[in-house]
Amino acid sequence: MFITLEGPDGSGKTQQIRLLSTFLESRGYKVFSSREPGGTPIGDKIRDVIMDMRNTSMHPRTETLLFCASRAQIVEEVIKPKLQEGYIVILDRYADSTMAYQGYGHQNNLNTIRQLLDFATGGLRPDLTLLLDLDPEVGLNRRKKGGGEWNRLDAYQLELHKRVRAGYLEMAAQEPDRWRIISADQSIEVVQSIIQKIIVDLLE
Ligand code: TYD
Numbered sequence: 001m002f003i004t005l006e007g008p009d010g011s012g013k014t015q016q017i018r019l020l021s022t023f024l025e026s027r028g029y030k031v032f033s034s035r036e037p038g039g040t041p042i043g044d045k046i047r048d049v050i051m052d053m054r055n056t057s058m059h060p061r062t063e064t065l066l067f068c069a070s071r072a073q074i075v076e077e078v079i080k081p082k083l084q085e086g087y088i089v090i091l092d093r094y095a096d097s098t099m100a101y102q103g104y105g106h107q108n109n110l111n112t113i114r115q116l117l118d119f120a121t122g123g124l125r126p127d128l129t130l131l132l133d134l135d136p137e138v139g140l141n142r143r144k145k146g147g148g149e150w151n152r153l154d155a156y157q158l159e160l161h162k163r164v165r166a167g168y169l170e171m172a173a174q175e176p177d178r179w180r181i182i183s184a185d186q187s188i189e190v191v192q193s194i195i196q197k198i199i200v201d202l203l204e
Contacts, residue, residue: 007132035092068120104167132184136161
């Protein structure tokens, strides 16, 4: 079974994956988890290029292709072999992140991105995708309260993150069998218990 977690920065995906892995292992399942971009030696190098603050001149298309390149590598080097060995594979972000951020967020042509993703993943799709949904204003309000000035970039980012969220919700609506939407505006324990119930129902 191939499970992915999606959602905005700070929605708690990483922590939820850690808890979920421990839970599934305690039930006797073999679990493998990783994150994107990265997850392989080549992918980690690509991640460094994407994240490097000095790469201010990176074109959005370059960025999109780098996310796809990192993904092509993790699919072949890690995900497919682990699935064949019978592991439950849990990934922190996958192709839907590129649709949400580079497609809906940065408003690139959605069909083009879809084709790129098909090429990069070799058509490998998750069996289940959990969307940790959070109002971007909740996140940005926390930032405002933390002091700091509200600048043009914050406003731009809010618009971008609103489009990302709407994109995620649209994708979830288009493929309801694969997606489950969980509000991330709840305690870690509550979110985790919802996730566990969804997965146990599917597995057992
Ligand atoms: P990361 O530090 O891994 O954050 P998070 O814990 O939220 O996953 O940074 C990943 C960032 O890259 C995040 O802002 C989303 C973005 N991203 C894309 O824009 N496209 C993609 O395809 C992926 C995988 C991530």
